[in-house]
Amino acid sequence: MNNQVVKNTVLFITLVLIQVLILNNINLFGYLNPYVYIVFVIFYPLRKDKGSFLFLSFLLGLAIDFFSNSGGINAAATLLIAYIRLPLLSKILNKTDFEYQSFSIRSLSFGKSFSFILLLTFIHHFILFGLEYFSLDSFGTILSKSLLNTLFTTITIFIVIVLFTKKK
Amino acid sequence: MQQIIRFIEKYRYFLLFLMLEFVALFFTIQSHSYHKSRFINSANSITGGFYKRVNNINEFFHLKSENIRLSEENTRLKNDLLKENHTKDTTNQFQRYQYISAKVYNNNYTRRNNYLTINKGLNDGIDTEMAVVNSKGIIGTTNSVSGNYATVISILNNYSLINAQIKNNHHFGTLSWDGMDYKTVQLNDIPRQAVFKIGDTIVTGGKSTIFPAGILIGTIKDFEQNKLINISLFNDMSAIGNIQVITNLHKEEIQQLEATNNE
Structure with a gap:
């Protein structure tokens, strides 16, 4: 349990720093950045008690917002995907009872984990850019930016998962 | 009473979610409507400190281009000086603007609303709503200010007019x-x-x-x-190193005068 807390704290701080100091400055093709910090939401262990998870996700987003002067857009988007993580997972896997302790994203088949991460990323990005532009006139821009960034983020997240988690 | 407690118990995660989401949306709307005294900004010692560390490494790679820009500016200023080789009567001239040099620690240019973080703040005489420029031209206006850092609304921002x-x-x-x-x-x-x-x-x-x-x-x-x-x-907004912040020394006087006019 204690080990788990240390692990999550380290993950939290590392993700914030990597995101704001490196990934926010990639600007591929002039405007694409991977928002890899949301792997926190994917990696955080499944529990019955969701309170601390929701609160940490909110804090993670807020930390990113502090660095990038963006109001509360990252906090709002990250909190939302943290809240819908479990319902989305049970929709995709078609079951409601999980082995909470031993669940890992690597135990899923590629197709299922891919659609899970893709959906989660897209929802996050859509909320993020929607709140950033904050006008219906730019709906096209919001959608295209969300889609392109989702692609970039999802690929990067998969690389992270392959490199940093053990296969079951 | 029992009912209410049971209701809260049952929906406690949803209520927590709603509460936090409300806080996040509050910050978002605040940043979109009134952005002078925003709570969430990178002009504080923690975020500024991290940006400072990274900038120490980063600026090394831009030394060459920064040197070229400075030498070009020097040449231009020297040429300007030579144009006016007659003596000037400066007894009835008053300084209206003052320049403060600063360094950019963090720069965004790909978002809808872009901000910069610079390494000078209240302690160096920087306040909100001051002009930020470099030798090639305009960059933005200062926004949130802390003791040692300030954020700048870039001209690449929806709220920069x-x-x-x-x-x-x-x-x-x-x-x-x-x-x-x-x-x-x-x-x-x-x-x-x-x-x-x-x-x-x-x-x-x-x-x-x-x-x-x-x-x-x-x-x-x-x-x-x-x-x-x-x-x-003229400016390449993706590569900005050293900048100047301009203080208008007559600002208060002008604002006072305009305030009395409006009465």
Whole structure:
């Protein structure tokens, strides 16, 4: 349990720093950045008690917002995907009872984990850019930016998962 | 009572979610509506400290281009000095603007609303709503200020509205950005009768208390008749190192005078 807390704290701080100091400055093709910090939401262990998870996700987003002067857009988007993580997972896997302790994203088949991460990323990005532009006139821009960034983020997240988690 | 407690117990995660989401949306709306005293900004010692550390490494890679820019500026200033080789009567001239040099620690240019973080703050005489420029031209206006750091609203921001004019005919307009390309900004509200062509220089108008008149912005790239004018910036907003913040020493006097006029 204690080990788990240390692990999550380290993950939290590392993700914030990597995101704001490196990934926010990639600007591929002039405007694409991977928002890899949301792997926190994917990696955080499944529990019955969701309170601390929701609160940490909110804090993670807020930390990113502090660095990038963006109001509360990252906090709002990250909190939302943290809240819908479990319902989305049970929709995709078609079951409601999980082995909470031993669940890992690597135990899923590629197709299922891919659609899970893709959906989660897209929802996050859509909320993020929607709140950033904050006008219906730019709906096209919001959608295209969300889609392109989702692609970039999802690929990067998969690389992270392959490199940093053990296969079951 | 029992019912209420059971209700809260049952939906406690949903209520927590709603509460936090409400806080996040509050910060978002605050940043979109009134952005002078925002709570979430990178002008604090933690975020500023991290940016400072990374910048120490980063600026090393831009030394060469930064040196070239400085030497070009020096040459231009020396040439300007030589043009006026007659003695000047300075007894009845008063200094109106003061420049403070600063360094950019963090720079965004790909979002809709871009901000910069700089390494000077209240302790160095920097306040909100001051002009930020470098030798190539305009960069933005200061926004949130802490003791040692400040954030700058870049001209690449939805909420940056700056008074600008066409250099050779003194017609005024407002500078804004449509969020598309970081090399191009837009000039609105130029009067119908204004005559201009592609390649004309755009400078700041000096009608606000923030910017002095005549600071370079860019050249006209293309325009639709009686509509938006696209301007390609002189500054490369993706590579900004050393900057200057401009203090208007007469700001209070002007504002007091305008306040009495409005009464």
